[in-house]
Amino acid sequence: MNKAVSPQGPDAGRNSLRTGPNERGRFGEFGGRFVAETLMPLILEVERAYNEAKADPAFQADLDRHMTHYVGRPSPLWFAERLTQHLGGAKVYFKRDELNHTGSHKANNCMGQILLARRMGKTRIIAETGAGQHGVATATMCALFGLPCTVYMGATDVERQAPNVFRMKLLGAEVKPVTSGAGTLKDAMNEALRDWVANVRDTYYLIGTVAGPHPYPMMVRDFQSVIGEEAKRQMQEAEGRLPDAAVACIGGGSNAMGLFHPFLDDTSVRLIGVEAGGHGIETGQHAASLTGGRPGVLHGNRTYLLQDDDGQIIEAHSISAGLDYPGIGPEHSWLHDIKRVEYVSATDQEALAAFQLCTRTEGIIPALEPAHALAHVTKLAPTMDKDQIVLMNLCGRGDKDIFTVAGHLGVKL
Amino acid sequence: MSRIAARFADLKREGRGALIPFLEAWDPDGPTSLALLRGMPGAGADLIEIGMPFTDPMADGPIVQAAGKRALDAGVKMADVLGMVRSFRAEDDTTPIVLMGYLNPILSYGPERFCQDAAKVGVDGLIVVDLPTEEADMLLPFVTANGLDFIRLVAPTTDDARLSHVLSGSSGFVYYVAITGITGTRSASSDDLAGAIPRVRRATDLPVAIGFGVRTPAQAAEAVRIADAAVVGSALLDTLAANLDAQGRAKPGAVDKVLDQVRALAEGVRSAKVTA
Numbered sequence: 001m002n003k004a005v006s007p008q009g010p011d012a013g014r015n016s017l018r019t020g021p022n023e024r025g026r027f028g029e030f031g032g033r034f035v036a037e038t039l040m041p042l043i044l045e046v047e048r049a050y051n052e053a054k055a056d057p058a059f060q061a062d063l064d065r066h067m068t069h070y071v072g073r074p075s076p077l078w079f080a081e082r083l084t085q086h087l088g089g090a091k092v093y094f095k096r097d098e099l100n101h102t103g104s105h106k107a108n109n110c111m112g113q114i115l116l117a118r119r120m121g122k123t124r125i126i127a128e129t130g131a132g133q134h135g136v137a138t139a140t141m142c143a144l145f146g147l148p149c150t151v152y153m154g155a156t157d158v159e160r161q162a163p164n165v166f167r168m169k170l171l172g173a174e175v176k177p178v179t180s181g182a183g184t185l186k187d188a189m190n191e192a193l194r195d196w197v198a199n200v201r202d203t204y205y206l207i208g209t210v211a212g213p214h215p216y217p218m219m220v221r222d223f224q225s226v227i228g229e230e231a232k233r234q235m236q237e238a239e240g241r242l243p244d245a246a247v248a249c250i251g252g253g254s255n256a257m258g259l260f261h262p263f264l265d266d267t268s269v270r271l272i273g274v275e276a277g278g279h280g281i282e283t284g285q286h287a288a289s290l291t292g293g294r295p296g297v298l299h300g301n302r303t304y305l306l307q308d309d310d311g312q313i314i315e316a317h318s319i320s321a322g323l324d325y326p327g328i329g330p331e332h333s334w335l336h337d338i339k340r341v342e343y344v345s346a347t348d349q350e351a352l353a354a355f356q357l358c359t360r361t362e363g364i365i366p367a368l369e370p371a372h373a374l375a376h377v378t379k380l381a382p383t384m385d386k387d388q389i390v391l392m393n394l395c396g397r398g399d400k401d402i403f404t405v406a407g408h409l410g411v412k413l
Numbered sequence: 414m415s416r417i418a419a420r421f422a423d424l425k426r427e428g429r430g431a432l433i434p435f436l437e438a439w440d441p442d443g444p445t446s447l448a449l450l451r452g453m454p455g456a457g458a459d460l461i462e463i464g465m466p467f468t469d470p471m472a473d474g475p476i477v478q479a480a481g482k483r484a485l486d487a488g489v490k491m492a493d494v495l496g497m498v499r500s501f502r503a504e505d506d507t508t509p510i511v512l513m514g515y516l517n518p519i520l521s522y523g524p525e526r527f528c529q530d531a532a533k534v535g536v537d538g539l540i541v542v543d544l545p546t547e548e549a550d551m552l553l554p555f556v557t558a559n560g561l562d563f564i565r566l567v568a569p570t571t572d573d574a575r576l577s578h579v580l581s582g583s584s585g586f587v588y589y590v591a592i593t594g595i596t597g598t599r600s601a602s603s604d605d606l607a608g609a610i611p612r613v614r615r616a617t618d619l620p621v622a623i624g625f626g627v628r629t630p631a632q633a634a635e636a637v638r639i640a641d642a643a644v645v646g647s648a649l650l651d652t653l654a655a656n657l658d659a660q661g662r663a664k665p666g667a668v669d670k671v672l673d674q675v676r677a678l679a680e681g682v683r684s685a686k687v688t689a
Binding site: 024032033034035036037038039040041042180181186190193194197198199200201296297298299305307309310311312 | 468471472485519543546570572590592594
């Protein structure tokens with residue numbers, strides 16, 4: 001497995017899994033552009049502008065400069081030695097995207113899109129957020145470039161992610177709590193779309209995950225793929241080979257897609273996405289769209305959704321506000337159906353246990369989102385040989401979650 | 414000739430525009446909304462638009478959202494929406510019925526089966542908000558095969574280059590979304606509409622309806638002076654919502670209050686003489 005590695009490896013031709021989406025924005029039968037006509041011209045404009053920017057070396061250079069000196073890339077690759085010893089199996093490496101400016105992988109995408117929005121001459125930014133990580137990253141970039149910012153956040157999430165709400169406000173963003181539905185990420189996205197329909201001329205909708213209408217799933221994936229590209233290079237430097245498995249948590253799926261995409265054609269690498277199992281799949285209270293859902297259309301794309309027999313969307317449940325979403329990015333749905341990526345789930349309790357394990361063995365407080373990925377790593381690594389390697393995306397830090405975790409542990413702060 | 418085409422042809426002969434009131438199926442319950450539907454033609458509705466409730470109506474404002482939630486809380490299923498139309502058709506075979514909603518419940522029902530069943534119970538046309546022309550092939554073949562009209566939304570953001578593309582495969586009438594925004598929020602100015610509608614007319618021979626922000630008899634009259642029909646939704650849902658008790662049940666006289674409003678809107682529409 002010592003073959004040379006590059007994002008454009010030997011398989012990157014027509015047999016590559018990395019060429020999607022097609023011109024209709026489809027990954028297999030998933031994706032597309034299911035939006036009201038009012039928004040359709042805007043979506044097409046974003047697509048045109050993004051394609052032009054992608055082909056413009058000046059845009060890429062500007063992005064690289066900001067990623068290096070503002071976001072703080074590349075993020076380190078860390079051999080989690082004590083955790084590895086504790087688990088007694090495969091070597092566990094963390095891709096440390098929690099060390100990015102703003103504390104999560106969300107900065108990668110926000111930086112890319114804000115540069116695009118500026119290029120398009122847009123003067124107002126809107127975003128949806130679940131855990132508040134995307135909201136904070138968006139508010140940060142807006143502060144950096146002096147753009148007004150409105151963040152839609154479910155009222156339930158406003159409550160359980162209070163530190164991030166305050167951070168967004170400090171950064172100058174307006175945080176609008178959304179009370180419809182269960183007041184979580186799905187409802188925030190509905191409201192952001194409604195805002196965009198009403199403010200088509202000046203507003204750019206900065207979507208935080210690999211979902212929504214084309215070109216967002218593709219564009220967000222492209223901006224996040226820096227995670228996997230760096231990790232691939234760093235793994236070569238550290239171990240001289242690719243990992244045997246790469247693991248990431250999935251809500252909408254942007255950190256997972258960013259990690260997985262550069263590895264899609266490396267068939268020796270098992271790719272494993274971990275959905276939020278909530279109280280357990282069998283209880284029906286979870287956020288595992290692939291495990292417990294079926295294909296449908298929501299928020300501009302065809303993808304796996306939690307829905308009832310009549311096509312009404314079911315509220316997701318997860319301890320993690322960032323994973324609490326009844327859908328998933330369309331490219332994940334495709335990778336699930338063609339069986340390139342394995343999708344599993346971890347429950348609230350398993351994530352809480354992994355959260356504490358990581359804190360005590362590695363001195364890293366992870367966000368509850370990657371704690372789900374880690375929960376699966378704690379099951380997987382012990383079943384593997386000691387010379388095998390598991391790479392996990394530690395996509396966010398857990399400062400925002402200490403109140404939630406304290407509550408679950410019965411501690412009053 | 415479809416019921417929709419026949420109705421617009423009749424109105425053209427009469428020299429007036431059409432009033433298209435909207436109701437959300439099963440808001441706040443099945444019997445109340447069926448009573449409202451049955452009363453609408455007598456109150457002056459020329460065509461009727463029925464909303465198919467969906468948990469995530471992304472193009473709708475708070476008023477339609479709340480109506481949809483009441484309907485879903487009452488347990489409405491897609492089959493019940495079709496059942497309402499079947500009951501209505503038992504006594505009215507001429508007033509066109511258009512269903513408006515979002516794609517996912519239709520996909521879940523099965524797009525082909527939905528179009529077959531809709532045609533069978535007497536539905537005349539479909540408006541699917543989140544199905545732009547780019548994705549229409551998921552539904553259009555079944556719509557056409559079952560003789561239903563496929564009514565397209567055209568927005569202020571739809572430029573001339575895009576208009577003919579958007580209108581390809583459309584029939585019945587064209588629904589002009591008067592504002593860039595969601596339902597039940599603001600209204601377009603006369604100048605905006607006077608500028609926009611001729612642009613749409615140049616791209617199609619189909620009748621043009623104006624919706625989003627049409628609330629009063631005067632606004633409805635203005636809409637049919639500029640276009641061929643006025644769609645009124647949120648204003649009627651507002652009245653219904655104001656006549657529900659604390660448990661969300663219709664108070665006595667609630668249906669009549671909404672029908673009185675339909676009557677006033679119809680008078681507005683009928684008072685507007687078409688100049689063309």
